[in-house]
């Protein structure tokens with residue numbers, strides 16, 4: 303038994319219908335369950351009840367055992383003096399307010415229908431590590447599943463947008479700087495996202511713009527900052543190093559501490575390759591930035607054409623490092639990845655910051671226009687007969703699994719609460 307279960311029972315008033323609710327032998331009428339409090343303080347606020355012949359408006363506090371009131375020292379806490387009702391599973395003691403008055407307490411253990419308890423137990427008490435509600439899913443209304451997916455998709459976008467906004471604040475509200483760092487972060491996904499971000503933060507974007515977004519110069523600066531030019535023997539490496547030393551001195555650049563992870567990486571995901579890719583992408587970056595901000599285009603506008611670039615020095619440098627490369631490609635897969643992980647949350651961040659909901663709508667359109675990205679989690683949902691065709695759906699189901707199913711937050715999930723309610 304967990305407190306979140308009791309909160310749902312109270313919020314949805316899932317009590318036995320044929321028994322009166324009694325507090326100190328007096329009948330309790332709930333006029334309004336109140337609003338769930340997401341912050342510190344009692345669990346519900348603006349609740350309204352009728353008890354002892356009077357109407358009461360105030361807060362509701364919920365505990366498994368009544369004695370938790372004292373254990374949490376609510377009796378002396380100002381925030382809890384407006385509690386009009388203590389809702390507990392087991393009333394093991396009477397509890398008081400600061401002025402010595404008794405807090406009316408209702409015990410729920412004989413008031414919750416057995417079917418609800420059984421559904422709760424079968425949902426959460428099983429020793430499952432995957433989707434807990436699989437046995438209930440076939441009976442879940444498709445509309446409910448869609449609405450939960452929409453909810454978590456918005457939560458995911460907002461979370462990612464808030465990360466971008468906090469980067470934006472640290473960059474003195476410079477959107478292009480933030481955009482460059484977000485692209486660098488994305489190219490490092492999954493395991494080198496953090497060092498790629500730190501690397502990008504070590505070179506102000508205005509230095510890159512001053513080089514007219516020249517891929518070779520930018521590569522020399524970033525590779526030098528990343529320590530990849532410390533020991534070079536080949537001609538290409540030496541040329542890049544010379545260039546780096548010149549710009550490092552000119553702009554006072556200092557290499558940041560970076561902790562690259564190389565274990566289990568494909569060669570194309572090795573940091574040195576990703577840094578060169580970032581340098582190549584820089585030439586598209588100002589243009590992408592303008593187009594995203596205009597919010598006029600559909601997602602496929604950014605993803606349809608593959609582009610390839612040759613740069614002999616960078617190709618030779620990679621060869622000196624032991625990699626073969628004919629050309630550098632900004633292919634469809636990479637662009638789709640950027641749209642999902644950077645452009646979409648970036649547009650949402652702009653929408654939140656500028657208070658323009660149409661930008662947020664557009665970013666939601668983008669994820670729903672793109673094809674799903676299959677992975678282990680989407681396969682699990684597909685095995686439960688969930689159709690996944692768009693990136694919006696795959697992202698939503700990933701989010702749902704990671705943020706609700708795995709931490710067993712079923713009582714905060716529309717599907718979990720619908721399962722409890724079903725048949726009641």
Ligand code: SF4
Pocket residue numbers: 433434435436702703706707708710711712715716717718719
């Ligand atoms: S969080 Fe929701 S979807 Fe996930 S297992 Fe619980 S009820 Fe099912």
